[in-house]
Amino acid sequence: MEIVEKEKENESENGEVEGSICGYHSLHHLLSANLKPHLFQEVSRLLLGLNCGRPLETVALTESAKALASEHNFDLQAFRFQADIELLREPRVVRVGLIQNSIVLRTTAPFSDQKTAIFQKIKRIIDAAGTSGVNILCLQEAWMMPFAFCTREKRWCEFAEPADGESTQFLQDLAQKYNMVIVSPILERDVNHGETLWNTAVIIGNHGNIIGKHRKNHIPRVGDFNESTYYMEGNTGHPVFETAYGKIAVNICYGRHHPLNWLAFGLNGAEIVFNPSATVGELSEPMWPIEARNAAIANSYFVGSINRVGTETFPNPFTSGDGKPQHADFGHFYGSSYFSAPDASCTPFLSRHQDGLLISDMDLNLCRQLKDKWGFRMTARYELYAEMLACYLKPDFEPQVISDPLLHKKSF
Numbered sequence: 001m002e003i004v005e006k007e008k009e010n011e012s013e014n015g016e017v018e019g020s021i022c023g024y025h026s027l028h029h030l031l032s033a034n035l036k037p038h039l040f041q042e043v044s045r046l047l048l049g050l051n052c053g054r055p056l057e058t059v060a061l062t063e064s065a066k067a068l069a070s071e072h073n074f075d076l077q078a079f080r081f082q083a084d085i086e087l088l089r090e091p092r093v094v095r096v097g098l099i100q101n102s103i104v105l106r107t108t109a110p111f112s113d114q115k116t117a118i119f120q121k122i123k124r125i126i127d128a129a130g131t132s133g134v135n136i137l138c139l140q141e142a143w144m145m146p147f148a149f150c151t152r153e154k155r156w157c158e159f160a161e162p163a164d165g166e167s168t169q170f171l172q173d174l175a176q177k178y179n180m181v182i183v184s185p186i187l188e189r190d191v192n193h194g195e196t197l198w199n200t201a202v203i204i205g206n207h208g209n210i211i212g213k214h215r216k217n218h219i220p221r222v223g224d225f226n227e228s229t230y231y232m233e234g235n236t237g238h239p240v241f242e243t244a245y246g247k248i249a250v251n252i253c254y255g256r257h258h259p260l261n262w263l264a265f266g267l268n269g270a271e272i273v274f275n276p277s278a279t280v281g282e283l284s285e286p287m288w289p290i291e292a293r294n295a296a297i298a299n300s301y302f303v304g305s306i307n308r309v310g311t312e313t314f315p316n317p318f319t320s321g322d323g324k325p326q327h328a329d330f331g332h333f334y335g336s337s338y339f340s341a342p343d344a345s346c347t348p349f350l351s352r353h354q355d356g357l358l359i360s361d362m363d364l365n366l367c368r369q370l371k372d373k374w375g376f377r378m379t380a381r382y383e384l385y386a387e388m389l390a391c392y393l394k395p396d397f398e399p400q401v402i403s404d405p406l407l408h409k410k411s412f
């Protein structure tokens, strides 16, 4: 009952689903429905790039995955990134999945019910990924709770769990069942260190084992993202996890605005970097198509970007400290999850308002092929950057600025 009411709430006065783009799921859908085919093809080339000189191919999925998507109302799309055939290496194709989802119950429901309802929803989408043969799957930031960090209320800390807690145990079974690596971003409670909270991604291996974890390095202090009230800057560096299917890393949400954070995962050898996020349209939507794609190009790896969907309303209103009226929600989380490749191609976005599973086959050979082609690792001047950063960190640092001497001359 509660769920049905929530869905109705999401319909705006003009009958369009809240979060849709003029009634369409995504910009890609809007363009495809309104442009003549040859125009759409050319616009797609410019917007999404080409992979090995060709438009990205779609991949046919199993009937059972399609049935799950239609029965449970989630967007399901699948693509294939190719690489050139090499003479000395076999292709290294892995199937990767991203899940975006809204919460299920109202934020006023008992916490355990909220969590269980999210688990039930996520399980159905993971089943679709599993039956589609996904090898590596990543969920969205803090997937097991509402994104309550706007409220500054401490009661939401109750959602935090140890890295080997309830959410991880739930996913370990599925990882084992589907022989799948699962990246699970949670709010972590570190019981061994005085109950410290972290924003953490747990990496679960394809045998259901915990490979390790990474804690979010950069914490936002922008808009209603009051996350520093809840957890600390991560202390795990920039680990790359060598899994059965490739070397992966996780750059959690706001870390995507920091090019050096992306760089560090690349220097450690990542082939796929996931960016599980929670962000709203008004704040970051113009940045969303650019930052991850740029990181994939600059670092010669694949990126999987995930954003949650829907509007989450909280019991007590809060202000943004900007003189505007108080409000009880963050705004709309715009979904739009997508993959970027090192050759500058990318997939279309998942829906802006519906849950979704985005699947992509990717030949990881493309990473080295792009390194050989563009040579960014070789043309970078790390010694210059290191020197600059070492100077910048000193308290007596002065910016290297050469002023036009005429600027300070008096005119007669």
Ligand SMILES: NC(=O)NCCC(=O)O
Pocket (backbone or CB within 6 Å): 141, 219, 220, 225, 252, 253, 254, 255, 277, 278, 279, 280, 283, 284
């Ligand atoms: N969760 C999070 O870090 N959000 C910050 C907003 C943004 O980076 O777009």
